[in-house]
Amino acid sequence: MVTSIVIVGVGGQGVMTLARWLGRAAVAAGYDVKIAEVHGLSQRGGSVEVHVRIGERVYAPVVSEGDADYVVAMEAIEALRAFRYLKEEALFVVNKRIIQVPGKYVDPEQVYRALAVHKGLRLVPAFELALKIGDPIYENSVLLGYVAKLLRLDGFVDWLDEKNLRAFEEGRRLASAL
Numbered sequence: 001m002v003t004s005i006v007i008v009g010v011g012g013q014g015v016m017t018l019a020r021w022l023g024r025a026a027v028a029a030g031y032d033v034k035i036a037e038v039h040g041l042s043q044r045g046g047s048v049e050v051h052v053r054i055g056e057r058v059y060a061p062v063v064s065e066g067d068a069d070y071v072v073a074m075e076a077i078e079a080l081r082a083f084r085y086l087k088e089e090a091l092f093v094v095n096k097r098i099i100q101v102p103g104k105y106v107d108p109e110q111v112y113r114a115l116a117v118h119k120g121l122r123l124v125p126a127f128e129l130a131l132k133i134g135d136p137i138y139e140n141s142v143l144l145g146y147v148a149k150l151l152r153l154d155g156f157v158d159w160l161d162e163k164n165l166r167a168f169e170e171g172r173r174l175a176s177a178l
Contacts, residue, residue, distance in 0.1 A: 002055035003151065004063040006085045009074030010099050011046040014140035018074070019050040021144050021157070026054040028156035034061035047078060054151070072147055074126075074140060075099050076111045083118070091120045093147060095139060097127035122146075122178075129170045138167035145171025 005022070009015040016037065023033040034053045051063045065084045073079030073094040086092060094115055098108045115121050126142035141160065145168035148154060157168055 002053050002058055003069050004067055005052040005054070005070040005072060005147070006063050006068045006082055007050045007052065007072045007074070008078045008082045009048050009095075010078060011048050013048075013074045014137065015048040015050055015074055018072070018140040018144055019052050021140075021160075022052055022147060022153075023054075024159070025144070025148055025153045025156040026052075026151070029153050031055060032058045034058045036061035038062060047081065049082070070147065070150070072143060074143060076108070076115065077101070077106060079115055080111065086118060086120070089120065090118075091122060091150060092118045093122045093124060093143065093150075095126040095143060096123050097139065124171070124174060126171065129174075130167060133163055133167050133170070135163075138163060141165075141167035142171040142174075144168055145173075146175045148172065149175035 007015055007019050019035050023035050026033045031054045036051045038049050038051055051061055053061055063085055068085035068090055070091050071082045071085050073082060076094055076098050079094045100106060124146055126139040127136060129142045130136050130138035141164040149172040160168055
């Protein structure tokens with residue numbers, strides 16, 4: 001069985017880093033992993049989309065539309081673009097953070113209501129937790145901990161430094177509270 005994950009966000013948030021760390025944790029747990037950046041440029045402010053597939057044996061890295069077991073969004077507006085990947089029973093893990101589009105205000109509550117049409121939505125306050133740890137840069141570690149807990153990949157992140165490990169544990173704690 002292969003688990004298909006799509007990770008989306010805004011360039012500069014650490015989307016690629018989150019994908020690599022998730023893949024590294026899965027490899028450490030004994031799984032085969034394929035990762036592909038499919039869309040966008042990893043430049044600051046641009047849309048970034050990365051596919052991660054984990055299983056006993058994975059032959060292709062790209063997740064087809066309607067075939068994702070998990071969609072992980074580091075930013076809520078970008079999450080709206082990723083609906084097309086969700087299976088009906090998929091988990092939709094979305095950082096509550098909204099990065100406003102220049103020149104146009106987007107009401108966060110309106111975005112959250114639009115996301116809530118998917119019954120597997122999990123809004124995660126990764127940005128707020130990262131700020132408590134000291135820097136927004138840790139929000140991808142919070143999401144890594146959250147998703148790793150859901151995927152039962154706990155205990156395979158010994159490469160993280162102290163603050164990233166703290167953020168990872170905060171994410172795991174949130175997922176454990178479900």
